[in-house]
Amino acid sequence: MDRAGSVKDLASELLALKKASGSSFVQLSEKTHYAKSSWERWVNGKQFPPRDAVERLARLCGTDPAPLLALWAEEDARRAAPEPESGTGAEAEAGADTGTGAATARRRRVLWSSVVLAVLLVAGAISYAALSGSGEPPAAPRPKPVVKVAGPATGCTLTGCEGRDPKKMNCGADAVTVRTGSIPKDLVIELRYSRACQAAWGRISFAQVGATVVVNNSDGAAQADVVHFDRDVYTPLIAAPDDGSVWVCAALPKNGPRSCTGRFIPSEETAQQP
Numbered sequence: 076m077d078r079a080g081s082v083k084d085l086a087s088e089l090l091a092l093k094k095a096s097g098s099s100f101v102q103l104s105e106k107t108h109y110a111k112s113s114w115e116r117w118v119n120g121k122q123f124p125p126r127d128a129v130e131r132l133a134r135l136c137g138t139d140p141a142p143l144l145a146l147w148a149e150e151d152a153r154r155a156a157p158e159p160e161s162g163t164g165a166e167a168e169a170g171a172d173t174g175t176g177a178a179t180a181r182r183r184r185v186l187w188s189s190v191v192l193a194v195l196l197v198a199g200a201i202s203y204a205a206l207s208g209s210g211e212p213p214a215a216p217r218p219k220p221v222v223k224v225a226g227p228a229t230g231c232t233l234t235g236c237e238g239r240d241p242k243k244m245n246c247g248a249d250a251v252t253v254r255t256g257s258i259p260k261d262l263v264i265e266l267r268y269s270r271a272c273q274a275a276w277g278r279i280s281f282a283q284v285g286a287t288v289v290v291n292n293s294d295g296a297a298q299a300d301v302v303h304f305d306r307d308v309y310t311p312l313i314a315a316p317d318d319g320s321v322w323v324c325a326a327l328p329k330n331g332p333r334s335c336t337g338r339f340i341p342s343e344e345t346a347q348q349p
Contacts, residue, residue, distance in 0.1 A: 085146050086120030089132060092143075093118055096136045107131045108259025113281060123154060125263040125280070126255050155250045229272045236274040236312035238298060246272035246312060253344070254336035258327060262286055266323045266336050268315060275339070277323035278309040285328030293319040293338075317342040 093103065093114075100111035100118075107114075109128050117124035129147045133140035227248035231239055241247050246269035253275075254266035262282035268275045277290035282302050289299040290310045298311040315321045324335035 256336040274312040275315040275321040280307040
């Protein structure tokens with residue numbers, strides 16, 4: 076399923092719940108403290124909703140929020156992952172049918188591996204026979220190289236990330252939203268975490284100009300930013316060591332209301348999947 080399809084699937088589920096509840100967008104706004112314009116965008120698939128809003132709607136309608144939150148987490152992970160490159164020709168056709176294409180690719184890899192192994196065995200037998208005939212002892216086998224699966228290439232880790240842009244450091248490649256919060260009707264707060272970078276940052280959405288966001292860690296460090304234009308902004312990176320904790324706070328302009336997310340401790344929790 077592509078990203079647009081997943082967003083529409085989530086939106087269709089939200090729309091079904093809204094209809095089942097019999098509530099208008101105005102009534103949803105009053106009951107959940109999110110703006111009616113935000114509900115209109117989320118239900119119609121124009122924007123991706125925050126996790127807290129999805130859970131509130133499910134509980135408002137008296138239904139188990141777990142299936143909706145699983146669908147939300149799947150799409151949040153897709154949004155955080157890098158965009159795949161478009162294929163051409165045979166690759167494009169293979170991408171159209173992921174199930175059949177993946178199975179065919181696996182069979183080809185197995186077949187190719189079998190052919191390579193057979194060639195290596197034959198070559199080894201010939202070499203052994205040649206050495207045995209000459210009376211010289213065979214050479215000691217070379218140690219096999221250790222193959223490690225690398226994570227996303229990042230530009231920094233831990234304190235080396237302090238104050239840097241998460242996008243430029245490629246920390247968004249494996250990032251997930253681990254904590255959320257909100258100031259009802261005004262903004263949504265997210266704590267973003269990258270395991271590869273061992274760093275975190277704060278992000279606010281649907282905010283007005285002048286709103287601020289601050290990410291903090293238990294070592295006493297903090298990074299902040301303010302909405303200068305548009306309606307969202309994110310902070311620079313902050314170190315998020317396994318045995319420490321990180322959290323995000325946001326505030327409205329002119330000493331307005333302030334709210335914070337819960338603390339996230341990497342060593343004690345598994346990051347939920349944006």
